[in-house]
Amino acid sequence: MSQMLLEAHNLSVRYPQGEVALYDVNFAVRAPTFMAIIGPNGSGKSTLLKTAIGLLRPTTGTIKTLGYDAARESAAIRRLVRYVPQRDRIELSVPIKVKDIALMGRLLKKRPPRIASRKDKRLAREALERVNMAEFWDHPFNELSGGQRQRVLVARALASDGPLLILDEPLAGTDTESQRLIVEALREYHTENDVSIIMVTHDLNPIHTMVHDVLLLKKTVIGLGEPCEVMDHELLTRVYGPSAKVVEYGGHRYCMTQDSGVDRHD
Amino acid sequence: MIEEIIQFLTTPLVMRAMIGALLIAIVASASGSFLVFRGLSFMTSGVAHAALGGAALGLFLQYTGIAPWFDPILGALLFSVFVAAVTGYAGESGIAQKMEVAVGVSFALSMSIAVFLMYYIPPTQVPQIWGYLIGDILLLDNLDVILLAGTAVFLLLLSLMFHKEFVYVSVDMEGSIAHGLNARAYHYLMLLSSSLAIALATKAVGAILVYAIMVAPAAASNEVMRSVRGVMLAVFVIALFSEFAGLAASFAVHASPSAIAGIIAAMSYVIAMQIKKIRERVNGLAHLDELRGTEASPEITVLDVAEQSRHND
Numbered sequence: 001m002s003q004m005l006l007e008a009h010n011l012s013v014r015y016p017q018g019e020v021a022l023y024d025v026n027f028a029v030r031a032p033t034f035m036a037i038i039g040p041n042g043s044g045k046s047t048l049l050k051t052a053i054g055l056l057r058p059t060t061g062t063i064k065t066l067g068y069d070a071a072r073e074s075a076a077i078r079r080l081v082r083y084v085p086q087r088d089r090i091e092l093s094v095p096i097k098v099k100d101i102a103l104m105g106r107l108l109k110k111r112p113p114r115i116a117s118r119k120d121k122r123l124a125r126e127a128l129e130r131v132n133m134a135e136f137w138d139h140p141f142n143e144l145s146g147g148q149r150q151r152v153l154v155a156r157a158l159a160s161d162g163p164l165l166i167l168d169e170p171l172a173g174t175d176t177e178s179q180r181l182i183v184e185a186l187r188e189y190h191t192e193n194d195v196s197i198i199m200v201t202h203d204l205n206p207i208h209t210m211v212h213d214v215l216l217l218k219k220t221v222i223g224l225g226e227p228c229e230v231m232d233h234e235l236l237t238r239v240y241g242p243s244a245k246v247v248e249y250g251g252h253r254y255c256m257t258q259d260s261g262v263d264r265h266d
Numbered sequence: 267m268i269e270e271i272i273q274f275l276t277t278p279l280v281m282r283a284m285i286g287a288l289l290i291a292i293v294a295s296a297s298g299s300f301l302v303f304r305g306l307s308f309m310t311s312g313v314a315h316a317a318l319g320g321a322a323l324g325l326f327l328q329y330t331g332i333a334p335w336f337d338p339i340l341g342a343l344l345f346s347v348f349v350a351a352v353t354g355y356a357g358e359s360g361i362a363q364k365m366e367v368a369v370g371v372s373f374a375l376s377m378s379i380a381v382f383l384m385y386y387i388p389p390t391q392v393p394q395i396w397g398y399l400i401g402d403i404l405l406l407d408n409l410d411v412i413l414l415a416g417t418a419v420f421l422l423l424l425s426l427m428f429h430k431e432f433v434y435v436s437v438d439m440e441g442s443i444a445h446g447l448n449a450r451a452y453h454y455l456m457l458l459s460s461s462l463a464i465a466l467a468t469k470a471v472g473a474i475l476v477y478a479i480m481v482a483p484a485a486a487s488n489e490v491m492r493s494v495r496g497v498m499l500a501v502f503v504i505a506l507f508s509e510f511a512g513l514a515a516s517f518a519v520h521a522s523p524s525a526i527a528g529i530i531a532a533m534s535y536v537i538a539m540q541i542k543k544i545r546e547r548v549n550g551l552a553h554l555d556e557l558r559g560t561e562a563s564p565e566i567t568v569l570d571v572a573e574q575s576r577h578n579d
Contacts, residue, residue: 053444055440055443055444075446078443078444078445078446079446081444081445082445083440083441083444083445084441085438085440085441085444089438089439089440089441090437090438090441091303091305091362091436091437091438093302093303093305093436093488094303094433094436094437094494095488095491095492095493095494095496095497096433096437096493096494097492097493100433100494101437104434104437104438104441104445105445107430108434108442108445108446108447109445109446112427112428112430112431113427113430114430114431140492140493143492160445166444
């Protein structure tokens with residue numbers, strides 16, 4: 001029996017300042033899946049993620065993650081989730097090492113004193129290898145470039161346990177090499193393991209071939225479906241404005257928006 | 267000569283001062299390091315001054331007979347807890363700037379309360395309030411040493427047990443919560459324990475020494491050390507060295523040991539900044555050589571240099 005990954009009913013969320021971030025959000029997605037949430041800046045993508053794991057409270061309505069109500073049963077959800085926040089939420093004033101970040105996802109699921117076992121270290125190292133960062137094991141995290149830091153954060157999620165990986169803009173502002181490594185690592189990990197991945201991105205292009213469900217968001221649900229269904233001119237203009245174009249070329253559909261450059265879909 | 271020195275060092279006054287210095291160095295290492303990680307070095311002075319307001323409240327309650335049992339130190343601890351609570355509340359989202367503002371506001375409030383209450387305390391008692399800020403490491407009594415020792419041991423145990431959690435909360439509050447950590451509890455635990463320690467340390471050795479030793483060595487170590495453990499160890503070493511040098515100097519020439527220790531501790535930060543600058547320049551040059559050596563295509567060279575310089579900023 002397949003389980004529901006996300007289930008939103010009449011969900012609305014306000015930012016702490018009072019502005020409406022999301023309204024009338026209704027959708028359901030089955031697990032396991034590789035899901036992308038796309039939309040322009042300020043469309044409520046990150047807000048939806050944070051609400052789904054109980055970091056923010058709904059103003060009205062409900063959202064369930066893996067069957068648990070996010071507002072009331074967030075503790076249960078957090079046992080199942082591995083979360084990668086936006087990179088700029090990571091404080092760089094602490095001289096923490098790459099290995100400490102990679103181990104963090106595992107150790108956070110343990111009880112104090114959270115000693116890293118041999119298995120923890122092995123899994124952390126393997127995860128770093130997947131994103132080509134294993135040689136930086138003993139390196140201070142705050143001395144890495146932006147793309148390298150992002151790769152370590154993705155490794156933190158890969159090393160941890162739980163059937164749901166949530167990544168908030170893991171490709172934003174990273175170099176092409178890091179993008180390629182992150183996308184490849186996620187694709188491999190998703191095919192090898194029975195996990196669901198939810199990824200917020202403003203650019204579907206790098207992940208379009210691996211994504212099963214795309215949620216198109218602009219403060220409310222504009223579209224939900226497979227990538228080809230969402231690559232629709234009418235839907236995209238509603239989100240990205242009249243400049244959005246869908247172009248067919250060589251059997252592929254390309255979406256061009258001013259927000260994110262080119263979104264390609266095979 | 268050597269016998270004289272040993273005899274001098276074993277007098278109770280000097281012994282207490284040296285033990286006090288050691289304990290303050292432990293407090294700085296176990297608490298100051300985490301405050302600097304958290305971007306909260308300003309909290310030290312905020313708490314110390316808030317404690318002044320608390321001490322004034324204590325004296326006021328004693329003098330007016332409202333609560334004769336209310337020791338000024340109780341007021342000091344109460345107000346330092348207040349600052350930690352306000353700061354903690356402002357920082358629940360994990361944003362350091364908000365906490366700095368909260369420290370500033372609660373600091374101002376406590377000082378205002380102190381000055382307000384001074385009007386209702388007989389002028390002869392007022393110096394006792396200011397005396398709270400200007401304790402002296404050479405004037406420690408046995409009770410001060412015991413209080414300090416208790417504080418140091420408590421903080422040491424706390425940071426041994428929860429240093430991972432304190433670091434996680436500082437590095438990635440949002441991610442820690444999402445992975446199921448009760449981040450709020452550790453956030454408050456760290457702030458409350460630090461502020462109680464600052465208040466007790468201030469009572470014992472005075473505000474100047476506490477500012478200097480809690481903040482400067484941690485800031486200096488954080489500039490040059492490349493691991494959490496390295497920072498904590500370096501804080502301890504710098505703090506202890508500054509304090510012992512201050513004590514030694516105060517015996518040799520007529521000077522306040524706290525002031526000398528403060529100057530040395532502050533100098534350590536200046537030196538650390540220089541070391542960091544030199545290290546960055548060397549790294550930058552090495553990186554440039556590397557790029558030239560590999561004969562990379564011009565576009566890639568330009569991109570990498572841009573990336574490196576952005577990172578160094």
